[in-house]
Amino acid sequence: MATQRETVDFGIDLGTTNSAIAKAEGADAVVIRNNRQREFTPSAVYMSASGNVHVGDAARARVEADPDNACAEFKLRMGERGEHMRFKASGRSMTPEDLSAEVLKSLRGNVTAGTGESIEAAVITVPAAFSLDQCDATSRAAALAGLEFAPLLQEPTAAAWAYSVRDAPSKAFWLVYDFGGGTFDAAVVKIEDGEFTVVNHAGDNFLGGKRADWALVEEILIPKAEREYGLRNLSRDNRRAAGNIAKLKAAAENAKIELSQSEATDVLVDLRREDGELVDFHHELTRADVEAVTRPLVETSIALCRRALAESRTKAGDIERVLLVGGMSQSPVLREMLADPTEGLGIPLDHSLDPVTVVARGAAIFAGTQRIPRSLKSKPTAAPGTAALELEYAAVGQDTDPLVGGRARDDAVQDWTGCTVEFANRESKPPWTSGTVALRPDGGFTLRLRAEENTKNTFAIVLRDRHGTPVATDPTSLTYRHTGLIGAAPTLSHSIGIGLSDNSIETVLAKGTELPARKRTVTFTTVAVNKHAGTGLIRVPLVSGEHPRVDRNTVIGRLELRPAEVRRDVPAGSEVEVTVSIDTSFRATAEAYVPILDEEIEIDVDLARSTAPGLADLRADRAELEHRYDDLRERASEVDAPEARALLDRFDSQDTLSEVDRLLRQAEIDPDATATCLVRLREAQTVLDGVEEHLELPQIIEEAKESLSMAKEIVQQAGQAEHRADLRRAEAELDAAVEERDQALIRRQTDELRTIAVRVLDESGRLPVVVFASLEHDLADHPSPQVQRLLAEGRRSINDGTVHQLAAVNAKLRSHLPDEGSGLDLEGQASTVRGGDRR
Template identity: 45%
Template sequence: MRDTIDFGIDLGTTNSAIAVVEEDGGATVIKNNDGWDITPSAVWIPKPGVVHVGRRARERVQIDPDNAVAEFKLEMGLADVSKRFVKAGTTLTPPQLSAEVLRSLRADAAHHSGSPPAAAVITVPAAFSLNQNKATLEAAVQAGLSAACPLVQEPTAAAFAYGFHDADDRAYWMVFDFGGGTFDAAVVSKRDGDLRVLNHAGDPYLGGKLIDWAVVERILAPAAAAEFGLADFRRDNPAWRVNFAKLKWLAEEGKMQLSRRDAIELTTELTVSGGDTETFEYTLRRDELDRVAEPFYARAMNLCRTALAEGGLNAGDIDRLLLVGGTTLAPGLRERLADSRDGLGIALDTSLDPTTVVARGAAIFASTVRRPDPPSFQPAVGEFALQLAYEPSVTTTTPVVAGKLHAAAPVDWTGYAVTLGNPDGQPPFRTGRVALNAEGAFLTEVAVDPHRTSRFTVELTDASGAPQKVSPDSLSITHREVEFGGARLTHSLGIQLADRAFAPLLRKGATLPTRAREVFRTAAALRRSDAEAVVRIPVVQGERDRADRNRLVGTLEIRPLDVRIDLPAGTEVEVTFEVDASNLVTVVADVPLIQAQFEAEINLDDVRTPQADELATALAEAEQRMAALHESRASDVPQVRERLQRLDDEGTLTTAREQVRAAAVDAGAAATAEDRLREVQAQLDDIEEAADQPALVRELRDLLAEAGRLVSEAGHPADRTTLADLGQRADEAIGSGSSARIRAETERVTEFLIELERRQPGWSVRLFYALCEQQGRMQPSGEARTLVRNGKEALAAGDERALDAVNARLVRLLPREEQPKIIGLVGR
């Protein structure tokens, strides 16, 4: 019986695989019934009760799309998505479809090992969101696996495979994981036996599938439409659904063949106008494929550069680029990656099969995780149950094993002892008799063989030396040179506030498991009499200051079910987020007012597919913003020009257009379009901010000059020191290129300028009248009217202190960018 999970599954968009760590410690990829290492992630249900998974299903997708489906991984976590199998009269959700793939892999494992695994480590993209991770775990449970299956990020699993395979003791690696549906880049450090993911960047909708569809829409479909005179030949036109399924198959097959050839003849039968069938032939060349794929390659490499920059590294610091995923088989991509000028210029490592390396790494990780079987500590009379505590995978050859015995009735443990032995060890090992303490517990050191799995027997004897029946009566420990340094949080996690600002509770890069607590206040009352009362707060993942530029992954729902009294608006609620090693989140809310704690629920089951018309509107807005920036003088600013060029190089809007067009018929395309458009809008925010930066710099310089004039006319010696410090900080902020830092220093100089101006005769009065002229720009307007009235009363009473207080509050009611200007205006 295995003590550790040992099975690892790569549940991929295009293909899946399962591997197992054998008794000798090596990882073996388990072949399916076709003799393949990989199983296509496709399901075909031709009639009720008959389900095909794998090669046969994948072949049917192109000719029978009503009853076969593939690439459903990109739709995981979308509550409103399902696939109808017409002939079988059944409907399956993406988690249910993934469960069918997992069942098939379990069956292959049962054929290999004699019984299906009860648990497995399942890999997910590092860029997956909370709802997608949760849907993956649901699929595992539906497939008959344990709910305690660990989820491991794909680049981490790949790093495991390389780390345990490679002899280097000190190195920096980058995992370049370009799969069928997702892309992940991870910076990995291997130091003195410690394997650690330092940083990562990724895109959950950047994969080979996008390249396939780009080949269809930009090459094959136009050629077919021109040759056969096909009208309105579009992917979203239901009349051509089967034709586009066939062209998609051609694109995928052609792409794979071009990894070994310079050109490939593609042939398929297409239905033309009138229902006739014609043979479509096209010679696809490698340079055509590379030209179409180039924007996707560029985006992947830019994400790598982002991961490096965030980690304070550059390409020269990385020893090797570990290629993972089927897309990395493309010669064009490999040539681009190796190019030191236009690519990454990092030495490529292709020593492991990129299509199975994730499954291998997942299995190796699984061999370090104890089986999640629930322990039974209720032994029968005359028997003993053993609760063990030890690390199943170690880097030392003298690990510690602890345990505690349980019996059906109270036992005097005096004289009882355990003995652990490994008769097959080199040399054989056996402890002496290890006495139990008064609670029936023990602790002992054992010796394990280097680079092997050592299996120990456990013998229990009573005070007379008679052997007793104990369960379990064995354990195994594997010695390895490398151990994992821990998973990291892949995205910052927090909530959206009422003003759309993002309030992160946990920051990207935090070592998992982790937790954080924040205090919020309720915006509305919670009344026990209202059964529908609930506080809903959007939960988002991402790094943007604007919450709506990040990804919505669920809703934090706080219900007053256990509240003893009504809670008024503004009640403090302490919210604690906890994230486990699988990136799964739980939340606890505490209400100090009533000293009550209750489970708050993050609803991950209501994330839905964006509507096609809403995506079209968002696309039009992004295109207008992009065009305006290209046409404006701001495009002459080097930073603006560079960022616009990056968007163009990555073909972001082109991809968004294609995915928006397909959104009505493909939920995966809709999700991809939403993600792309959100990214475009966020980047345009940054570009527009960069375009405004020259004006921000001029404003900061002008304020410093005004402050300098006042200091020279009537400043104190301390003022000159303060001014010099502000000048240095301003230069540093401008040099950083950060608009946020420039604005922060502008606020500092403004505060200093106000202090200087306040010393001038009549300053408070002049400022008040200037603010009155700007009253129409203040929000909220009601508060502004009240403050103006209070200011006039202070003027009449000659109360300068009260007038200063009114001025300070009026300034804050102006738009942020106008606040420094009013100070400078009054100063002149």
């Protein structure tokens, strides 16, 4: 059904624990209550044996009583392939997108019940740390829920929108501290020249209030239930204990909330023994208990805040205030730690808006700035005698005299000369009118309105024919919201790059890039593709993430060109131009252009993640992690590498292996634990990657010094003035790179030194001799008689002084070197392109 609204107006906070929907009204927004008159709805789904779906409080209660047919906290698995929940009674299964769609349908139903309006458009929020695949899954859930237009907005940005309608400064920095039920985001917001923009963020998709809940269950409630009530095997990896565990988890969550206001509360639940007997479990939980399990989580969140500040080159002293968002931010110990200048950030805290609904309110305020696409609105083909108005204007802005352009259309009117239009705001004080504005013969007009500040202005439209008689119009009014502060363009949450053959990444669009964005980069093939021989493969992986290694990031797309798919041979070193585009809702597209083929090929961007690995694979990864740690610890003890030892000490202090072991135990039954375990393993391997790089640094520096010595000798013997100048510059840059201990830069300068040496040898005519010496070394033991004849011919050329013949010999010898593509995982995931230039 098409809508009559000009702007979206509705914003949804699709949360891990609870969800809410709000509607833009005036300069602010109001939260729409559900059928229980609550401002938020639990993100839980229950399915009866007949297949009827229930969402909200009733479903949340069923998670405890009937865990085989109800589920919650499925947001964190958005984007994964395959089913998430199989409802035993009905036999049906649902993906995370299906489950989220049911929550969105419920929120849409709240609007219909409360206002009588059926909405087809809403802004939906996502955590800033959400990856592209998770954003894409959210968009799919919106479509399944009947929302035909659903722009995505990052949660910290939504919170900034909510606070922007209050006493916002003209120039300042804010820090949005968003600690929700399942995720944490820290975002640095810059306010300047009437705009605010998120300049950087840091987050953790698995750091949320649910971890505190589970800690209370596992560290306090389960031990007491087993010790004093005779229950056995109460663990998350025991499916038979699922009902008891769910009850304890819900009780812990409720107690945690209550302890924000009181010092102690009673946990009372009915638990069932293995013999079927019910026992009345009782435990007095105290605020101190909650503080004990919350502190480590808050410490982690503060570290992420500091990282966000450091990466944006701001200090705590630059931040005017910290905006508290999310249910966990109501915790007294959290606020105490965060405000402390030593333990926390020492920045004033602002919790003047309800942290549970502030994101929905901000999303609605932003939604009031978003025009609904014409395809979703009632088409301006009005009834006979009614003129259709096509209006062009900004729905929101800082101008108090916004410009409006438009055109009147009516099949019965060919010439609009003598007709007028008038806009009037009868609610303003005093009432305002534009006066009559003459239409052009084609029905077009432009005029300026007068808007009251910091509120939503509605202007009635009056169209008159050449006789002054009013003519009915569609639409009949226009709305414009004035604001003193407006959000700038959204920014990219995670970098997008191309995986290269050396397992490094060529970044195309960096984290923090304003959206929409489009950029092209050039790579070069490392493998020749021979059409007739059927050999070779061009593979260009597209990845998302911040890790320096390809295999630590998420592959979101892949170009693969096989011999049967090309029109001609593609030699190694051929260009492959890759262009990546991403819109304001984080939807990515990519295409590649291969000049030698003169073909443009769309890269399939598949944002659905593979199903999480099985427990056997995770356990094998854990064993490999420990083995790698032991090896690196031993190597670090043998060399002077303080940075490597510091990283290993950090690895120890975080008790990484123990945490992975705990997650592996939980993963027997909890799919979220599987996903979290995979993330933690990847993070741990990344730390060890850093250790490995620091351990390699002495060797890299030694290789650089050898290359410098070689280049100096060659330039001294055969170089010209320009070569000596290039060498001095390259040596100075190498010294700076060594001083900074920047491995990538050291490698780059080492390559530059070698390039200078090769150029001197080439220009002096000595390069063929040097190349032959290298080939002779590599092929000395080659079994082919032809290779041995070529080597003998090359040696004769050098002895006879006929060096010019060496080029042909070298070309023939190169063909006998091992295939440049051999050893590559051509049927697996490895890239077959590199960065740099054609060399």
